[in-house]
Amino acid sequence: MRIAFLMHNGYGIGGTIRTTFNLAQALAERHDIEIVSVLRHRELPTFDLDPRVRLRHLVDLRTESDDPRHQLPAKVFPAAESRYRQYSELTDERVAGYLRTADADVIVGTRPGLNVHLALQGTYRAVRVGQEHLTLDTHPKALRRGLRRVYPRLDALTTVTEADAECYRRGMRLPGVRIEALPNSVPEPAVAPADGHGRLVVAAGRLAKVKRYDLLIRAFGKVAAERPDWGLRIYGGGEEEPRLRRLVDELGLYNNVFLMGRASPIEPEWTKGSIAAVTSSFEGFGMTIVEAMRCGLPVVSTACPLGPPEIIKDGVDGRLVPPGDPDAVASALLELIGDDGLRRRMGSAAQVNSQRFDPAPVAERCERLFTELVAARKAGHGPRRPMRGTLLTGAYTAIDAAAGVAAHAGRAVRRRGTVRGKEAGA
C-alpha cells in the first residue's frame, strides 16, 4: 500500500511526531510510506527518521512565513483547533492542493484540523483515516461540533485508547465510519532493563497541574518516613516547578525528592530506578507508563482516564490506585519497596506485557485496518460520497470563517514567533 501521513510539523518535537515516526517506520517494512508535513521550520527533522520513509513539506516557514497569504486566516482549518493560529490561507491552499493530487491508497490525518481537511478535500481515490492523538472530551465544544459535521466523511477514525474510541462511538454517532483504538507505540529501549535493585522511584513528564506531582510528593513523604533509604526523582520541566520545589521544602523532603530537570533520552534514567510512578488526574494515553514498563519497571499509577487502566494490569505488572489519594499511592509504593521479589516479578511482567506496544505489533494492527478499508473501498463500500460533502463544506466553512476571522485578527503579527518556537510539534 502507499500510505501517507499528513502532519502538522514533522520537524518538531512532540509525542505525536514520535509515535507517527515509529508507526511509519514499522509500516515501511512492507509498504510505501510518505510523511507530508504541512509546516517546516528547519533543515532536518529533530527525531531521526528511517530513510525508507519519505518526508516532505507543504509550507516552508524559513522562506514563506512572510507570504501575504500566510497572514490571512485559514478558512478550512477549523478556528476552534488549538493550532489554528499557525494555519492560514496559504496552508489551506497547499493542503487542498496536496489532497487533490495525492496518489496514496490511504491518507492519514494526525490531528483534528488536518482530519477536517482530509474529510472535506480528500478525493475518493484514497481511503481517509483520521487519527486522534488527544481525546474527544478535551476538545473545546465548538471543535467537537465542527468535527461531528465533517467526520462522517472519513472511512475510519483511530484513537489511542479503547476508552476514547467508545467516547467517539457514543458521543459522535458517525455512521459508516470505523472507529478503532490504535495505541501509541514505544520501541524497545536501547539500554538493558532495570534489575530491580535501585532504590529510586522515577517519574517523568511535564511539570503541569494535570500530572499531579504534588500528590506524588506528598505520597512520597509517607514513603520516606518508613523508608528513608529510598528516593524519588521527577524528570521534566514546566510551570509547576517553583510550586513543587516549595512543597518539597515545606515537607522537608529535600534529601529524598529531587526535581531532575529535562532528560533526553529518558530510558537510562528509568533504569536507575526500580519503580515508576504516575499520579496524573488525566492521561490521554500514558506514554511514560509504556516507556517505563519497556525498561522493566512496574508502574504505580492512578487509574485515571483514559490510558492507564488499558496499559497496566493491576497486581500483575504494576498497581492502579484511585486518583487523588496520596495514601493509596504511598501504600502501593511501600508494598513494592518492601517486597523485593514482588517488585522484580512485576518488573519482568511489565517488560513482557509492554511488548504489545512495540511498533511492530501496532503497525500490524494498523496494516490490518488499512487493508480492510482499502478492500471495502474497492468493493464499493465506504463513506458518503463527495456530493453531500460539498454542501457540508460550504456550510461549515461559513460558520467557521465567521468565528475565525475575529480570532485571527491581530495574531498574524505574532505568528512568526509562535510557529518558530520550540512547541512547533504536531
Add this chain to the structure above:
Amino acid sequence: MTTTGVTATTGTTAAAGQGPRADCVVDTAGGLALELTLPGAHEPRLLLRLRPPKGKDPERRPCHEVEMAPAGDGLRWLAVVDRRSLALGEGTLEEGALEEGRWDLFVVDGEGEPAQVRAGINDVRALVERERDRSASPIAVRIPYATKTGHLAVRAWLRPVHAEAGEIRVGDSSLTVHATVFGADPGPEAAAVARLRGSKGRERVETPVTAEGGGGGGGGAFSFTLDLRELARAPAVWDLCVRLSHGGSVVRIGRLLDDVPDKKKIFVYPGVRVDALEARPYFTLDNDLSVDVRVV
C-alpha cells in the same frame, strides 16, 4: 598502547548534529565503555582533552589517547576508558586517572581533524549506589554526561582524601551535615570548618564533629551542626570542610559519589532567614558544599 601528554592544540568543535555518536556504559568499577559507529574509519583513536578551567592557560590542555578496537562489523568501534587504558606508568599517584575537571572527547583517525563525540545513550546506573573502598586513595570519580551542545564529556574528580556529603538538614537557624571520609580516617579531634571564601583561610568558623556509625567512627562517618547565625553576619560564601585531626589537613566536603554530574540545580536546600540575610547551603559548580549568605 596508550599515550598521554599535553597538547597545544586548541581544537575544533564540531557542531552538534555532526560528528560521531557514542553510547557509553559505566561499569561497577567506574570504567567507561564506549561504542561508536565510525563508517570508513581505519585506525581511530579516542582523544580525551581537559577543558581549560576559567582563568587557566587555554593552551595547556592535558590529553589522553585511548586505542579503539573494531567490533567486527566494520562500522562500530569500542573504547574503554579505565585505570588500565589510561595508565601513565608505574608508581605515579595519578596512575590511570583523569585530573579534576571536564574532559571533552574526540575521535582522531590518521591526519584528520579531531571530531568531537556526540552523546548517545549514557548508561551510568552503576554510579547511583556504587560500593566504594573507603581506604582507596586517591579518590577518582568519572561521570560521563551530555553537554548542553549534545556532546559527550566526562566530569572527573581526583582527590587524595574526600569527604562525601550525605543527608543535609536545615533547621530553624542551624545546618546539620552528615558525611563520610574516603581515603583517610577522621581522628577524635576532627572538626568541621567553614572557611570564608576570599579570606585565604584566615576567617573560619569551627564546630566539633560527632562520629557516626558503629565502631566509634571507624567507618569514617561523622556529622556536625553549624549555627548559621554565626555565618550570616554579612553577604558572603562559606566553604565547608573537615579537619581530620588537630592541626591536620583540611578536606573539602562535597558530593561526588553518584551519577549526577552537576548537583547545583538538583540537590537544592531551603534557606534560613537571619535578620535581613538568608543563609542557604548549596553545591558549587564543582559539587562542593558551601553556604551562600545573601540579602533577601
